Amino acid sequence: EIVVTQSPGTLSLSPGERATLSCRASQSVTSNYLAWYQQKPGQPPRLLIYAASSRATGTPDRFSGSGSGTDFALTISRLEPEDFAVYYCQQYGSSSSITFGQGTRLEIK
Amino acid sequence: EVQLVESGGGLVQPGRSLRLSCAASGFRFDDYAMHWVRQAPGKGLEWVLGINWNGDTIASADSVKGRFTISRDNAKNALYLEMNGLRAEDTAVYYCAKDGPALRFSGCVDVWGQGTTVTVSS
Numbered sequence: 001e002i003v004v005t006q007s008p009g010t011l012s013l014s015p016g017e018r019a020t021l022s023c024r025a026s027q028s029v030t031s032n033y034l035a036w037y038q039q040k041p042g043q044p045p046r047l048l049i050y051a052a053s054s055r056a057t058g059t060p061d062r063f064s065g066s067g068s069g070t071d072f073a074l075t076i077s078r079l080e081p082e083d084f085a086v087y088y089c090q091q092y093g094s095s096s097s098i099t100f101g102q103g104t105r106l107e108i109k
Numbered sequence: 110e111v112q113l114v115e116s117g118g119g120l121v122q123p124g125r126s127l128r129l130s131c132a133a134s135g136f137r138f139d140d141y142a143m144h145w146v147r148q149a150p151g152k153g154l155e156w157v158l159g160i161n162w163n164g165d166t167i168a169s170a171d172s173v174k175g176r177f178t179i180s181r182d183n184a185k186n187a188l189y190l191e192m193n194g195l196r197a198e199d200t201a202v203y204y205c206a207k208d209g210p211a212l213r214f215s216g217c218v219d220v221w222g223q224g225t226t227v228t229v230s231s
Contacts, residue, residue, distance in 0.1 A: 088153060096168045
């Protein structure tokens with residue numbers, strides 16, 4: 001099983017700042033099949049990024065994904081108040097073992 | 110509008126069984142793989158099981174292997190999760206989830222239901 005580790009656990013920033021969230025896999029992710037999801041309290045997750053760097057329908061262009069192999073990142077270029085939430089990365093390169101990271105909480109400083 | 114609506118959650122005693130259902134609408138159900146993903150209280154997301162568009166490919170997390178079964182009825186646009194031998198650690202919100210690309214089993218979820226809560230306790 002591929003273990004996915006996110007850092008930091010919590011990120012405290014102010015609106016307007018740039019946020020960079022990291023995601024590291026224990027093995028290389030096949031075809032860079034790495035997704036990012038946003039979850040707000042009491043809501044299901046929402047897909048933001050798939051295949052490491054492709055924005056899902058409706059994802060604002062201030063969100064960008066990058067990386068390959070075992071190291072990936074989600075960058076939010078300029079934080080809006082609605083961006084403060086929990087973010088999860090997920091590897092789906094192995095269909096028999098799909099795994100999520102433990103999440104990064106992005107909170108208002 | 111694409112919609113997934115889960116039902117069947119509730120309070121169940123350890124060792125007992127429960128069946129969850131998911132009603133899908135707004136898309137061609139039989140073109141897409143489907144998944145169950147769960148989230149324990151205050152915890153992160155855990156993928157549980159997935160099934161391809163016609164039901165002949167199923168993948169399962171080790172934590173539920175041999176206890177949980179996923180199935181689908183394409184004629185009814187429905188997805189099911191049969192849970193046997195329930196344990197306290199199975200307590201979670203269970204989400205029904207739609208795979209992204211048509212006619213593939215990817216694991217990348219582009220539509221989520223609102224979830225149904227399962228509580229395993231005596």
